[in-house]
Amino acid sequence: MPSAPAGTLYRGREGMWSWVAHRVTGVLIFFFLLVHVLDTALVRVSPEAYNAVIGTYQTPVMGLGELGLVAAIVFHAFNGIRIIVVDFWAKGPKYQRVMLWVVIGLFVVTMAGFAPRHLMNVFGGGH
Amino acid sequence: MTTTPDLAAPRASYDRKKVTRSNYELYGWIFMRASGVVLLVLIFGHLFVNLMVGDGVHAIDFAFVGGKWTSPFWQVWDLLMLWLAMIHGTNGVRTIINDYAERDGTRLVLKLALYAAFTVVVVLGTLVIFTFDPCPAGSPAELLPSICFD
Numbered sequence: 001m002p003s004a005p006a007g008t009l010y011r012g013r014e015g016m017w018s019w020v021a022h023r024v025t026g027v028l029i030f031f032f033l034l035v036h037v038l039d040t041a042l043v044r045v046s047p048e049a050y051n052a053v054i055g056t057y058q059t060p061v062m063g064l065g066e067l068g069l070v071a072a073i074v075f076h077a078f079n080g081i082r083i084i085v086v087d088f089w090a091k092g093p094k095y096q097r098v099m100l101w102v103v104i105g106l107f108v109v110t111m112a113g114f115a116p117r118h119l120m121n122v123f124g125g126g127h
Numbered sequence: 128m129t130t131t132p133d134l135a136a137p138r139a140s141y142d143r144k145k146v147t148r149s150n151y152e153l154y155g156w157i158f159m160r161a162s163g164v165v166l167l168v169l170i171f172g173h174l175f176v177n178l179m180v181g182d183g184v185h186a187i188d189f190a191f192v193g194g195k196w197t198s199p200f201w202q203v204w205d206l207l208m209l210w211l212a213m214i215h216g217t218n219g220v221r222t223i224i225n226d227y228a229e230r231d232g233t234r235l236v237l238k239l240a241l242y243a244a245f246t247v248v249v250v251l252g253t254l255v256i257f258t259f260d261p262c263p264a265g266s267p268a269e270l271l272p273s274i275c276f277d
Contacts, residue, residue, distance in 0.1 A: 023223060030216035034244060037209065037252045040192070044255050046263065047189035047270035058184055066184060073170060080163045087160070114179065121183030 014097040022079050025072040032069055063122030067115060074110050078103040155218055162211045169208040193261035193272035202256055209252045217245045 010016050039057075042050040056062060082099045086092035092099075178184055195201040220241055228234040262275035 023219075026216070026219045027223065030220055033212055033216055034248055037248045041251050041255045043189060043192050043259060047266045050189045050192070051270065054187055057187070063184065066178070070174060070178070073174070077163075077167045077171070080160075080167070084160050084163070114174075117179055118183060121178070121185055 014100045018079055018082070018100050018103075022076060022083070025076040028072050029069070029076060058122070060122055063118070066122075067118055070114055070118070071107075071111060074114075075103070075107055078106050078110075159215060159218060162215045166208070166211050166215060169204060169211070172204070173208060189270050190272040193259075194274065196256065196259050197261055197272065197274050206253065206256050209256070210249065213245055213249050213252075217241060 039050075039053050042053055057066070079100070082096070082103050085099060086096050177187060196205070221238060224234055224237045224241065228237055261272050263271075268276070
């Protein structure tokens, strides 16, 4: 294998950083998915075992983690659509930068809908 | 001077099939896009029903999951989500391993671990969805979904 090339292929700006964010969020989501299938599998052990573990998902710290997870999923989902459009629409590459700002706008709107609702559930009264 | 340069004839005509051993990576590339669109719908639906409706994350317990999985609709939904997300995620991590792990041995070990995790999680998840008993005998009634008492 050749070692690191001289110079760099990384170009910065919207194109590179959206690619970096897509990788980082993808890996985060994948590792959560592995854990999430294992915790859900506890329904096969006993109601008590499942409720004990899922109860830890309802603490404030985990609640903030869930907010981060949903943020990662929403970005990955919308940016994934942008990647598909860049690949299949003839003018996609020309508009990839403006489409990233559309992705960020949709991300903000979606999180503005989700975050207050989720934080009320996590920090609100009861339970 | 108008002499034509004397060029040797090419040894063989350009034949793309000779260098392309299989279309494996092409199908992977298409799968990432097709499954991605389906996963957007499945996962947004999953998050909406489990985190937005009612008491959100506070409402999730054994009875909640048991109630959902008595419906074939949610069984199929979750099964599709499990398989598509695991294949999509495993292929994504495979790409990242190929990009950053330079030594052959490192790539081999990381990918073996990845494929082992894939197999365990997909088999376990599939078994759980289909062998799940919402009303296990001897469990306290207050922990069970309402369908156990109909």
